[in-house]
Amino acid sequence: MGKTIIISNRLPVQLQISNGTIDAIPSVGGLATGMKSVHSGGESLWVGWSGLTDEETPAALENEIDVALKKHGCAKIKLTEKEIEGFYFGFSNRTVWPLFHYFSEYTEFELEFWNTYKAVNQKFADAIIEKSHDNDTIWVHDYQLMLVPQMVREKRPNTSIGFFLHIPFPSYEIFRTLPWREEVLEGLLGSDLIGFHTYDYERHFLSSVRRLLGLDVSFNDVYLENRVIKVDSFPMGIDYKKFASAAKKHDSNGKDSDLQIKLNSHKQSAPGTKLILSIDRLDYSKGIAKRINAFEYFLNKYPEYKEKVRLIILAVPSRSNVPQYQLLKREIDELVGRINGELSTVNWTPIWYFYRSLPFENLIDLYTSSDIAWLTPLRDGMNLVAKEYIATRTDKTGVLILSEMAGSANEMNEALLINPNNFEEQADTLKTAITMPEEEQISRNTFLQKRLERYNVEVWANEFMGALNRKSEENEPFISQ
Ligand code: ADP
């Protein structure tokens, strides 16, 4: 039995260099936070981009960088500024991300982006081929690396290769607009097993395979000449224990962070005021601007809640070289400024807005102090924040309002599910959440917590790896013929 090699663009840590010293900062985003728990418990090697371009990496620090990454079980792929521009900011985040999240109007089809994407995927594939042996298991992650499975398969026909997509796979009608649609599908089909968060994404993928490549698809198997590829859904879980026990410790240690002091002072100065929390990367798919508008709509529809609720928006800087993200940042700054300007009173600011990444302890402060979590993605592969909020509610109180468009809504029926485009419904749902009796909160969260605890990220990874091993074994005799 060989080792497992995890491969993704984003590593669990990002390196930064300041005054000649290297800092490893935890990465944000579902892939990194979720897979980190799987990786830290096992014998895997994780290969990806360090977060620094070649131009930002002083030659004298190369060795130190390798050592810093090795401490986290990681090895780096070196990428130039130009490669990051075309591959990461370009094809990954100006073509695939908007297209797969149904933002066709933001999608750019640029041949140069595509060519760089291909070249960088080849770089990743070459690195895996160099670092792995035939009996290793290769687990490729996400939309930045969709060509890697086939590129590795060409050189290592017997290796077991799995691929997991952390974002939605769009319907055939959307996917077919991609000029390089066949190449992308063929790239993915180099895997033995392809995993998605939900059955819908799986169905969309199979439909594209059938209609665009004309391949035989039976149930969730795709038949190639010499191999059968399994396609299945594996909804990703969280490290439930980590969140629940951090919240328990937080409740009992009595040492408050600055943020906790501010949250406590809010509670003391305005007893009975409800805190509504939203946490996302600053991304148009998360529906942050619409949420702020819906909050204003709610305060106008139910003015009796003015000074009785506060919305906390924590937005993590993300992909800030992409124009749509810059425009969104400006839009949110203006919206928050305008609404706070118009509605604030001497005792009350309706929205607290933080634009930054926060340490884990502060995330726990926010989760445990908020009466309601309000998450409104317009489209989201999964949304782990929803699961993390529920896991930290040690006394089982708290209300989750969650968009139907998040993959996690499929498994979280006891949450209050909303359509993020429907302001009327959201205003009423906010009122329901604010006035929900504690017994009802406890009863809903008991079900949610049980499910999250049972189907945690470790179970998710084991199920994926188990299915991959079974499929690779079935494919072996065909390949060696
Ligand atoms: P996405 O993967 O699209 O970013 P998810 O909700 O699935 O969305 O995952 C976001 C992850 O990033 C969560 O694990 C969350 O804890 C983490 N995170 C979100 N905001 C912050 C923040 N401000 N600071 C640190 N981590 C954050």
Ligand code: G6P
């Ligand atoms: C989503 C994607 C991940 C990505 C993360 C953060 O979760 O599925 O692949 O790593 O967002 O985005 P970033 O562009 O910073 O890696």
